[in-house]
Amino acid sequence: MTAPRTAGVAGRVNGDCPVKDATTVAAGIADDATLAVSGFGSVGDPKAVPRALAAAARDGRDLALTVVSGGSVGDPLDTDLVAAGGVARRYPYQATTAARTAANERELAFADRGIAGLSDEVRFGRLVDPDVAVVEAVAVGPGWLIPSTSVGQTPAYVRAADEVVVEVNDAQPMGLSAFHDVVVRDPPPDRGPLAVSAPGERVGESAVRFDPEKLRAVVRTDRRDDPYEFRDPTATDRRIADNVLTVLERAVDRDPVIGAAPTLQFGVGSLGNALMGALSGSSLADGELRYYGEVIQDGLLDLLADGDLAVASATSLALSVDGQDRVFDAPERYAEDVVLRPSNVSNAPSLIDRFGVVAVNSAVGVDLYGHVNSTHVSGARLINGIGGSVDFNRNAHLTVVALPATAAGGDVSTVVPLASHVDHTEHDTDVVVTEHGVADLRGKPPVARAEAIIECAAPAFRPDLRAYLDRARESSGHLPHDLSTAFDWQS
């Protein structure tokens, strides 16, 4: 009955747990069931049950599942099961070609949700009412499980669901239990504050608890998460990262809140990789730097190993093959400085505020006044989803939006007159960075913001952007626009 802090479990499946095969479990899930699944950053997601459901769908079973995941999940669900037509509704985020295509063809009823509030939305019945939670673990016992490479929304999902299916994955080392710090919040209106007082503090336990009566099945699996593959940063990536680094160095120098204990968040991908490269060896990499974000990738492990970074807190370990090998071979080496939290803690508005986080997130586009599009091309076509950027951009002490000035091989300006889809408003954007420069928007009225942002656009597009602004300024208006031509730039 004991859920261990780090190890000492007598095998991975403890007590009298009903072990079944995935096909049997899948067959017992109703055709129109609502599933709440683990996974964040495309790791720690269940692998066998989604594949078994996909196989059944391909064999003609008429599935119309509703699936809410912690964050992005891997191919078993968002490629295999979605491509087999088994998913009717999907929340809150996706990052696969199959799911994106299905959403844009409106065959999949996708609804894009932020991360921090999702556990509450599911647990308290505002979004969906899950029938079955299907979650990956490294170990399970009566009324507890230990998550694998992501914690995500699992603590909320196993509470919200009527039944729980646990995939115990032998390819995920037991040592991962040393990373987790699981706390569960009481519901409003009497929930107390989150007790975490520093990015590296642990206040909870390794295990996720649930009503033991809910455990319907344990499925044994033995398959690693699909590893990340990182491309080398391009010259543009590096110029953007260098400009972000300049912003960060200035902030540490001039802003006592940031200077006291620089705490960064940035996303996975080319921006994050280039930024970690720029940080390494910079004046910020003095061992006091802290990371408080969503996802931990290889570069953060390098910064920790080199003594550049003091601590990294997130909800997901999204690693390359090499990164998996490093962590899986010696989890104890990293576990002291790496914490994996439920995503309503990793992304908690109150903690992002309390730690004075500097958020650095990418975007699809930015308009002249600082409204940011993170999700849709031409106002309509979904890319991935808003994810946690909404939590960090809103609540950070300093919010930096960093993006290449052009897309489509240079043919399209990402700096546009008016964003055709707004995910982050002008009220949240402090600094815009491209490879061409830095626009510090703080305290500036709209026209001054526009003038600063135009200097970050690619030189070839600046004259047209200036012409738009001039044309808009022919009319009165605090935030000048010429709506009749505002979208001429967007194909």
Add this chain to the structure above:
Amino acid sequence: MTAPRTAGVAGRVNGDCPVKDATTVAAGIADDATLAVSGFGSVGDPKAVPRALAAAARDGRDLALTVVSGGSVGDPLDTDLVAAGGVARRYPYQATTAARTAANERELAFADRGIAGLSDEVRFGRLVDPDVAVVEAVAVGPGWLIPSTSVGQTPAYVRAADEVVVEVNDAQPMGLSAFHDVVVRDPPPDRGPLAVSAPGERVGESAVRFDPEKLRAVVRTDRRDDPYEFRDPTATDRRIADNVLTVLERAVDRDPVIGAAPTLQFGVGSLGNALMGALSGSSLADGELRYYGEVIQDGLLDLLADGDLAVASATSLALSVDGQDRVFDAPERYAEDVVLRPSNVSNAPSLIDRFGVVAVNSAVGVDLYGHVNSTHVSGARLINGIGGSVDFNRNAHLTVVALPATAAGGDVSTVVPLASHVDHTEHDTDVVVTEHGVADLRGKPPVARAEAIIECAAPAFRPDLRAYLDRARESSGHLPHDLSTAFDWQS
């Protein structure tokens, strides 16, 4: 030296405070100074110094002040001083014709900011660096003052400014000190959580503390705030309020978080008034209802007096002449159930979340997918500013946007294909309410949201909105739009 909890101050000006006249104080303020002034909900703002500055500007003094207020302020600053051309830069909100006109003519460099984060923005130097704080009080002593009808951002502003000028207003009763609950947060990264555990809990003191060396002058005044004048709700207002009430009653019935202790926020104005009328006598008015918002107006006092409401927490007492008389004649009668907090506590994201607040805010327009415009007509012309709606809409347990379906006497639909200015994104809007219906957007993918929202539009506009949606759906895209015609509706 003692700052009293409720009374007992030996006169309003205690100790060796330098009393001066407003003209002398105004003359000592640099032409290009940055002023941080009290005031929220157009009450509790300084009255004499702004008028003296306005008089000087009219007499030819070349003022180019930067002014950051707590929230909206009254005519001395935003009519007299602005109209005299004395203000060059202005934050974070305005609600006067003079300031609005100057902002839209771009003669006033206005920048619109939310409320909850503003104290930090000013105190930690990210927005402006105030030279002088000019704040109204009911009493002052060495190193402390007791605010009058609003607390607003005053605790942060007196800390941020180099010098402090206190207007002690004899027309504001000393008994107001019984309402205030002032707490001041430490800066990040080591600030703890806010200790307020219930909407009515008091954890601080009446006084705002500041370095006594900063006190440059005390100015005596004797003039009430300009009172609010409320028009009777129209038939449309009442229909909207009835629809909101239906949403609230359903929520109390079906959502255990809300049912446990319904806690509302709504804004000043016709919606708030009509909603208070609808609440009175409803099943919600059972004495357990709580208000956790920004501004307290007459109707809340009625609900308290009738035993319908348990407690009201805000940052401002914005009352009619009658309401002022009621409170000022017997403040002790109301002070037990009314708390005035600093606006970074009244609007704190963490507390809005912890109390499970239901936020009901109006808007200028809403688009088919739930993006909300609160601030700009035709994308360009500022009305007032975003104010605290951003804090509540984002962090509430249930976010209701309620607005009349038409503007301009019925000629214009407030439901539009694409919002030309986005203040609140689709990610935050749970329910849209008009006089024609209720659209519950929760869990719905974009097209289903659009179909629900169209049913809330005025009947005359529904065919064109449906035609837009049909046209947009001819192309692929998760969130269909036809950008070439999206703004045809906006003049």
